[in-house]
Amino acid sequence: MTGAPVPFGARLAAAMDEAGPLCVGIDPHVSLLDDWGLPDDAAGLREFGLRVMDAVGGHVAAVKPQAAFFERHGSAGVAALEEVIAAARAAGTLCVVDAKRGDIGSTMAGYADAFLADGSPLAGDAVTLSPYLGFGSLTPAAELAARTGRGIFVLCLTSNKEGSQVQHALGPDGVSVAASIAAQAALLNAGAVDDGLPMGSVGLVVGATVGDAARATGTDLQAVHGPLLAPGVGAQGAGERELTAVFGRARRQVLASSSRGVLAAGPDTAALRSAARRAADEASAALRG
Numbered sequence: 500m501t502g503a504p505v506p507f508g509a510r511l512a513a514a515m516d517e518a519g520p521l522c523v524g525i526d527p528h529v530s531l532l533d534d535w536g537l538p539d540d541a542a543g544l545r546e547f548g549l550r551v552m553d554a555v556g557g558h559v560a561a562v563k564p565q566a567a568f569f570e571r572h573g574s575a576g577v578a579a580l581e582e583v584i585a586a587a588r589a590a591g592t593l594c595v596v597d598a599k600r601g602d603i604g605s606t607m608a609g610y611a612d613a614f615l616a617d618g619s620p621l622a623g624d625a626v627t628l629s630p631y632l633g634f635g636s637l638t639p640a641a642e643l644a645a646r647t648g649r650g651i652f653v654l655c656l657t658s659n660k661e662g663s664q665v666q667h668a669l670g671p672d673g674v675s676v677a678a679s680i681a682a683q684a685a686l687l688n689a690g691a692v693d694d695g696l697p698m699g700s701v702g703l704v705v706g707a708t709v710g711d712a713a714r715a716t717g718t719d720l721q722a723v724h725g726p727l728l729a730p731g732v733g734a735q736g737a738g739e740r741e742l743t744a745v746f747g748r749a750r751r752q753v754l755a756s757s758s759r760g761v762l763a764a765g766p767d768t769a770a771l772r773s774a775a776r777r778a779a780d781e782a783s784a785a786l787r788g
């Protein structure tokens with residue numbers, strides 16, 4: 500007899516306690532493939548992703564393959580992404596598939612099946628989603644994630660400077676888009692709070708580069724009671740100081756994410772692993788101290 504799956508938020512909290520609050524992004528940029536002596540084709544992507552998994556699998560809380568780089572090579576690239584997701588599963592390392600999907604509700608159900616259903620080759624442990632067709636349009640994904648013990652990370656305050664155009668905008672009620680997204684995520688996590696879980700499974704994406712945007716937009720990150728995926732560490736310039744400043748009292752919920760900052764140490768396995776270790780130690784010092 501199998502019981503209900505352990506919810507993603509609880510699994511992530513345990514993984515962060517054990518390995519430190521770091522996610523290694525698997526972003527096979529053409530320039531990195533070149534540096535690693537790999538071809539810019541599906542076989543190169545596969546090799547790149549599996550080498551990263553070999554180096555960091557079992558050593559970090561999570562990995563985050565960036566779907567865009569795999570999709571560049573069509574179905575063969577997507578097959579390589581599926582292999583990387585399977586390798587993360589085999590290593591017991593949580594996998595956030597960075598696909599940033601979002602569509603009207605009935606189509607969203609299709610994306611939900613692709614990235615969150617048991618048995619789907621593209622399903623990791625969580626997926627990144629875009630709420631800009633309305634937070635409610637993500638309901639099919641939130642519901643399926645809850646049923647399968649997976650998680651979702653909803654874009655809230657993104658690390659790019661253009662994001663503020665949309666995310667800082669005020670609705671008719673005077674509430675910013677970012678604050679409204681955070682409040683709706685908090686509602687979905689209320690059950691986890693009631694159940695005494697360390698975190699809910701509905702997370703937000705909040706870039707480590709956003710400065711005081713949470714305060715400026717009235718976004719209560721701590722009240723989300725869910726994981727906060729924080730890209731922008733490393734190559735985009737954020738470090739320990741920024742992580743502490745951006746997240747303040749919400750910092751224990753944060754999963755810092757670095758792609759190029761770690762990947763630049765490759766292709767040597769030991770060098771990649773120690774770059775990930777250093778990044779995890781920095782994230783721990785900033786977020787857990």
Ligand SMILES: O=C(O)c1cc(=O)[nH]c(=O)n1[C@@H]1O[C@H](COP(=O)(O)O)[C@@H](O)[C@H]1O
Pocket residue numbers: 524526565597627656657658659704705706730731732733734735756757758759760
């Ligand atoms: O959802 C994301 O992960 C994401 C959101 C965001 O606001 N900013 C951001 O950089 N990302 C992703 O995080 C990764 C950052 O890569 P590096 O800048 O190389 O660490 C890329 O895959 C981005 O698509």
